[in-house]
Amino acid sequence: MGDYPRSNSSIKRLKEKADIADFILKPLDEDDDGPTPSMKVKKAIRSRRRATRNRTAVDLSDPRNCFVKPSGSLIPIPISELKPKHAFPKDLEADSLLGEKRVSIISSFETVKWNFDKGEPEAEVEPPPWMEPFSCDGMFEARYDLLPMELILIIFKQITVSDRMAAGETCRRWMEASYYYEPFLNQTYYHFDRSDCGDQVAPFKYFSEGFRYYPRLVFTQVDFNKHSDFWFNHGLGITELTLRSCKIRKKKFLSIMRNLLNLRKLELMQCDELFKNWNIEYNHQEPMFPFFMFCLKHLSLSGCDYFNEYHFERFITMAPNLSSIDVSNCFINLYLSKRITMLDRVMKLINRNRYLMKSLNLADTPCVDDFIWHCLCELESLQLTHFKIAYSDRVPLKDPGILRFFGLQTDLTYLNLTSSIGLSDECLQKIITSCPRLHTLLIRRCWLISDEGVGATTLTKEGVEIVRRPMHTLEHLRVLDISNCERISDFSIQTYIIGKRPREMNELQLCMLNNLSESSIYYIAVTFKNIQVLNLDSSANAITDNSLQYIMCYLTELRDLNIVACTKVSPARSRPFIIAMITLKTNKQINKTLHNPRLNHFHVAIA
Amino acid sequence: MSTIKLETSDGVKFTVKTQVAKCSGTIRTMLEDIGINPQDGEAIPLSNVHSTILQKILVWAEHHVDDPEPPRDDADAAKRTDDICSWDEDFLKVDQRTLFDVMLAANYLDMKQLIAVCCKTVANMIKGKTADQIRKTFNIENDFPPGDEDKIRLRNQFCEERR
Numbered sequence: 086m087g088d089y090p091r092s093n094s095s096i097k098r099l100k101e102k103a104d105i106a107d108f109i110l111k112p113l114d115e116d117d118d119g120p121t122p123s124m125k126v127k128k129a130i131r132s133r134r135r136a137t138r139n140r141t142a143v144d145l146s147d148p149r150n151c152f153v154k155p156s157g158s159l160i161p162i163p164i165s166e167l168k169p170k171h172a173f174p175k176d177l178e179a180d181s182l183l184g185e186k187r188v189s190i191i192s193s194f195e196t197v198k199w200n201f202d203k204g205e206p207e208a209e210v211e212p213p214p215w216m217e218p219f220s221c222d223g224m225f226e227a228r229y230d231l232l233p234m235e236l237i238l239i240i241f242k243q244i245t246v247s248d249r250m251a252a253g254e255t256c257r258r259w260m261e262a263s264y265y266y267e268p269f270l271n272q273t274y275y276h277f278d279r280s281d282c283g284d285q286v287a288p289f290k291y292f293s294e295g296f297r298y299y300p301r302l303v304f305t306q307v308d309f310n311k312h313s314d315f316w317f318n319h320g321l322g323i324t325e326l327t328l329r330s331c332k333i334r335k336k337k338f339l340s341i342m343r344n345l346l347n348l349r350k351l352e353l354m355q356c357d358e359l360f361k362n363w364n365i366e367y368n369h370q371e372p373m374f375p376f377f378m379f380c381l382k383h384l385s386l387s388g389c390d391y392f393n394e395y396h397f398e399r400f401i402t403m404a405p406n407l408s409s410i411d412v413s414n415c416f417i418n419l420y421l422s423k424r425i426t427m428l429d430r431v432m433k434l435i436n437r438n439r440y441l442m443k444s445l446n447l448a449d450t451p452c453v454d455d456f457i458w459h460c461l462c463e464l465e466s467l468q469l470t471h472f473k474i475a476y477s478d479r480v481p482l483k484d485p486g487i488l489r490f491f492g493l494q495t496d497l498t499y500l501n502l503t504s505s506i507g508l509s510d511e512c513l514q515k516i517i518t519s520c521p522r523l524h525t526l527l528i529r530r531c532w533l534i535s536d537e538g539v540g541a542t543t544l545t546k547e548g549v550e551i552v553r554r555p556m557h558t559l560e561h562l563r564v565l566d567i568s569n570c571e572r573i574s575d576f577s578i579q580t581y582i583i584g585k586r587p588r589e590m591n592e593l594q595l596c597m598l599n600n601l602s603e604s605s606i607y608y609i610a611v612t613f614k615n616i617q618v619l620n621l622d623s624s625a626n627a628i629t630d631n632s633l634q635y636i637m638c639y640l641t642e643l644r645d646l647n648i649v650a651c652t653k654v655s656p657a658r659s660r661p662f663i664i665a666m667i668t669l670k671t672n673k674q675i676n677k678t679l680h681n682p683r684l685n686h687f688h689v690a691i692a
Numbered sequence: 693m694s695t696i697k698l699e700t701s702d703g704v705k706f707t708v709k710t711q712v713a714k715c716s717g718t719i720r721t722m723l724e725d726i727g728i729n730p731q732d733g734e735a736i737p738l739s740n741v742h743s744t745i746l747q748k749i750l751v752w753a754e755h756h757v758d759d760p761e762p763p764r765d766d767a768d769a770a771k772r773t774d775d776i777c778s779w780d781e782d783f784l785k786v787d788q789r790t791l792f793d794v795m796l797a798a799n800y801l802d803m804k805q806l807i808a809v810c811c812k813t814v815a816n817m818i819k820g821k822t823a824d825q826i827r828k829t830f831n832i833e834n835d836f837p838p839g840d841e842d843k844i845r846l847r848n849q850f851c852e853e854r855r
Contacts, residue, residue, distance in 0.1 A: 227792040229814075229830035236799055236811060243815040246853040254823035254844055255832045275850045288850065291843040301854070 230256040237262040246273055264297065274301035274325070283311030298322025309333040309341075320344025324380075327352040335363045339374065348378060351404075352385035352411075360391040365399070374403035385411035387446070390418045394430050401434050409444035410434060413473065416451060424452050432460050439464045444471035448501065454478050458486025462493055469494050473501040480509045491515045498561075501527040510538035517554050525564040529594065535572040540581040557584030568596035568620070575600045583608045592618040596647075599626060606632035610639035618645040629653045696723075697735035704743035705735050708750060715753040717802030741797045748790070749797055752783060752806055759805065780809045788830060 232240075241249050241262055253263030263269060275292075282289045282304070292299065293315040300322060309331060323345050329352075338359055342348075353359065381404035386392065392400075392415075401407060412431055416424045428450070435442055447453055453476055461467070472494070480487055488511065491497075497520045502508055508531040516523070517540065528534060537543060540555030556562075567573065567582070578601060590613035595601055601624045609616070610632075619640070621627055628651035636646065648654070694710045698719075714720045722736060738746065776784075784791060791810065798806040818826055823845075827834060834841065 227789040227831060228833075229788075229792060230832045230835070232792075232795070233799055236795060236807065239807065239811040240814050240818070243812060244818055246851070248819050248821075250848045250851060251821060251823045252818050252826055254841065254848065255827045255830075256835050259832075260836075260844065272854050273851050274854050275847075276852045277850060280850075288846055291847055292850075303852075 230258050232258075234258075234262060238266055241266070241269065270300055274303055275299050276303045276305065277307055278305045280307065281311070282307055282309060282313060282315075284313045284315070285311075289313065289315065293318060301325040303327040303329065304331050305329045307331045309337045316341045316344045321347055323348060325350040325352075327354070328356050329354045331356055332358050335359065342374070342378070343376060346378065347380050349380050350383040350385075351381060352383075352387070353389060354385065355388040357389065357391050360389060360393075360396055363396065365393075365395040374399060376403070378404050379406055382406060383409040383411070383444070385446075386415060387411050388414040390415065393423075394426050397427065397430050397434075401437075406441060407434070407438050408441040409446075409471070410442075411444075411446035412450055413446045413448040414450070417449075421452075428452055428457065432457075435461075435467065436464055439467045442467055443469060444499075445469055446471075446473040448473045448475050448503070450475075455481055455486045458490045462486060462489045467494075468496045470496050471499040472497055473499075473503075474505065475503065476505040476507045478507045480507055480512060485512075487512050488515050492519050495519050496522060498522050498524040500525065502531060503527050503566075504530045506530070506532055509533050510535055513538035514540070514553055517556055517559060521559065522561055523559050524561050526559070526562060527564070527566040527594075528570065529566045529568040529596075531570055532572065534567075534570045536574055536577040536581075539573060539577050541577050555581035555584065557582060557586065557588075560588075563590060564592040565590070566592075566594035568594045568598070568622075571597070571599065573598075573600065575602045575605055579605050579608050583612050585612070587612050587614065589613070590616050592616070594618075594620045595624055595627070596620055596622040598624045601627040603627060603629050603632045607635050610635040614639060615642045616640055617642055619643060620645075620647040621651060622647050623650045625650065625652050627651070630655055698746065699735035699737050700741050700743040700746050701739050702743050704746075706743075706746060706750065709757075712750065712753045712757050715757060715803055715805075717804070718800065721802075738801070740800045742793065745790070745793045745797045748794060749801070749803070749806065752780075753803070755779060755783075756805060776809055776812055781813075784810065784813045 237259065241252065244252070249263045249269065253260045277289070280286075280288055284290060284293050293313060298319055298321075302323060302325070304327065306329070320341075321344070324347055326345065326348060327350075333356060384400065384404060384407055386397075386400075410431065412427075416427050419427065431447075435445065447457075453474060455478065458476075476487065487508075491512065492515060500516065500520065500523060505528070508528065510533070513528070513531075513534055514537075516526075537553065540553045540558075542553060543551050545551060565582070567578075573582075578598075583605065593609065593613070593616060601621075603626070606621075606627050609619075619636070628648050633648070633654060636643070695707050696710050696713055696719075698706045698708055698713065700706070710723070714723070719736060741749075784794075786794075791813065795807065795810040795814075798810060817829055821829065826832065836844070
């Protein structure tokens, strides 16, 4: 007791010196009744006492000798025991460690740390979070993780998804920026390929927990047989769901769908298991879905063979606001009569939702004939923007439905007629004249298309000129695929498709066009300066050493160039280019010396 | 040529051509909308900018004073990071701390072009790096609770880019 200056007289002196009011608390006693202090602190206290014991006279005015906390406790606290961060009064480190509850007004103030070596107190003030980048001396500290959010977003907008993911793994703030900003979310989806989806299994487990939402999910070949709380917890955040070749049964499917009230897009691709075991009695009035999904806009049943008209009917009853339906690749394994029934049901759906319907995908669906075109024309106020179909019948001479259809659908922006062997020149002319808003036109493998279709002017036998509308008059066209349309001549491609007016184009697919010549490439290079994808696969006559140089020189924004099987390129002359481009993929240093710094994909097959 | 005075956080006063100072949206607003009269000889206080940084920014503004107004940025333009002009590239060859300060000051002074250039420089530094390398480059403190980082990395493995 006597080894440490805390007798009554010394406290009195202390009172005078430190000018601390009456509430100085009772001095610490070693055999105090409070809970046992931690050994560490005890030890530290003892060593401190030993040090003071050796002194003959103790001068209390010296703060080095008597450690006076503003709270009045006479506790020597080793510096190392003090947490560097500011501690809130509730868990004042020293007090709780010593097990002695001392209540004092001053203890609710900032902790003051005494520096024994320098002999002066050092107030520890934690800067509030909003001024965190400033260090205490008022200067900036480079804390990139605390950049203003708007700057982080500007930076993140300029890097690719994989880079953004890596940046998001560095710290919380950057993670928030990369996760929660909506445009970034829209660029990504989560894909589970052959992974188990149960709450107990490692990867999926982490998705189930935590506050985050996953708007887009894709499952490929996943077996849905385990219970998961994921759907219940995160269901409201999911807007798009794709199940591809998944094993899922009716009961599980319904229990999942019940949680997805905000679902906008549902794709069930090749989910045969679902419909195979889903028996519906013919006269059963009970709906297949005991609930409605009002948000569902897009339904894709592509590649599902086993669903029948009863399934389909109930599916569309569940989603009253459908604006897009995809039944591509369906009905192939059905009998002819059944196919007609199914197409009839699809038509009925389109008829029911004709004011909403914007997108229709009937690619590779059998039985698309003139009658279907007429049916589509009969639907009043149907205005599609996206349309995909494969039409392989011959266009009838008398009142062809396809012409009538394209005469009515003037809002089309996306048109995919890939492998429509029946598409004639007249139809293409109709499309060019009546769909001025076309953004994407894909007519790959439409073998009937010739010069007249793309707008060539011809003379009749009587010498009358027939003026047609050239394809380059489509102002908004950005993506064009005329691969394998071999009846279009090189001259027509130059004059009627490319044209002379420089304009914007993002993607050109010109595969397997033997007619295409070197000079067409020159025209492409001059006209479409900001083209990003150029596919010249097997167009052997187009790519020579000269035209390759045009491409390299003019098309500075090209990202994807395909010149596989272009045998006219001589290895001797073009080797420098090709070597440079191949090294470009591996070595980023060369970027500046080349004309083409953005080329990411480059396909070339040269010995 | 009219000039105005700017006072930085450490009390240094700069005399700048009005046209150069108007590169900053903040100062332009002060002069045009709030109606601070620069002829009074009164300095405009810029309490968030240090003199060394302001000096650097003024050099940049002097060089870019005649630049045309930037076009409305569309989604595609934002993705390019290789179009930094060589002068800017040299100008921003500074240590991380200065770059950071310039960026914050540009944000405070509302200089869109300078912000864009700085952000592009940072974006270029991030490209192709792993999380650990990025942390090392920018001196970022890993503030995830232990174990969380692995979970995030695991989740990110399932994330793919949309086409």
